[in-house]
Amino acid sequence: MKYAYTILYVESVSETIEFYEKAFGFNRKFLTPESDYGELISGETTIAFASIELGNSNFKRGFEKISKSQKPFGVELVFTTENIEKDFQSAINFGATEFEPITEKPWGQKVGYLRDNNGFLIEICTPMKTE
Incomplete structure (x- = not known):
């Protein structure tokens, strides 16, 4: 499968x-x-x-x-990027709305959350570092 x-x-x-x-x-x-x-x-x-x-x-x-006026569903689409600040802001410039600002997680990954033009959650993050 x-x-x-x-x-x-x-x-x-x-x-x-x-x-x-x-x-x-x-x-x-x-x-x-x-x-x-x-x-x-x-x-x-x-x-x-x-x-x-x-x-x-x-x-x-x-x-x-989905409704933009209600809390989003507990599901998200996740997009990884090496240029998180630029890509996060670019999405906002084209109509996404910030849901949670970019933060750095304890394991070093940067993560920010947006809502798309319908209200769905989008996570923009840096790739997970592998050792």
């Missing part, structure tokens, strides 16, 4: 794809003609977005939609 996708359900797939392209530098892999599903080129695991409507058609019992 292989972990292949993370799919976030959003109000506007095309706006979310554009946000991730600008804020984090990812490239678009795929967007349906209906703009109800799209994917980013993000490494081995694909980050994908699907419309709320598509989610409603998939999940007959419903699901909890």
Whole structure:
């Protein structure tokens, strides 16, 4: 078995794809003609977005939609970078909001938290040092 996708359900797939392209530098892999599903080129695991409507058609019992006015879900996407201060600020410049400022952890890793244009949590961090 292989972990292949993370799919976030959003109000506007095309706006979310554009946000991730600008804020984090990812490239678009795929967007349906209906703009109800799209994917980013993000490494081995694909980050994908699907419309709320598509989610409603998939999940007959419903699901909890993200809200920027509520606390975020206890799930995050994590992006590593060697240029954390620059990339963290760049994401804010393109519409991300700071959730927790960059701090250095006791093991030496720098970590900061943002919310994307939908309200999902994004962790920006330096790679873990291996010895």
